[in-house]
Amino acid sequence: MRIMGTLDDGAAYDVEVTGQQDRPVTGSRRVRALVEQYTGTPVLLGPLGPRRQMEATDTAAVLALLRAHTRVLEVS
Secondary structure: OEEEEEOOOOOEEEEEEOOOOOOOEEOOHHHHHHHHHHOOOEEEOOOOOOEEEOOOOOHHHHHHHHHHHOEEEEEO
16 A cells, blocks of 8 residues: 655655565655554554554554554555
8 A cells, every 4th residue: 555645844755555564664764663663552543443553564553543643645
């Protein structure tokens, strides 16, 4: 899944969420660090839930994390 967006400081990112354990996100070191930082913490998949543990291999959880902490512009 390809995701494009901007970080809090306005920096643009374009990443590929692979769902692989060894390299869950490619394309941006900052987004990869964000995913690593929040791995193991709860994340809401939607505005009201459900809540799921953030796992780097869970593409839906990674997308939810990026929506919560960045401005997602496009998902393809």
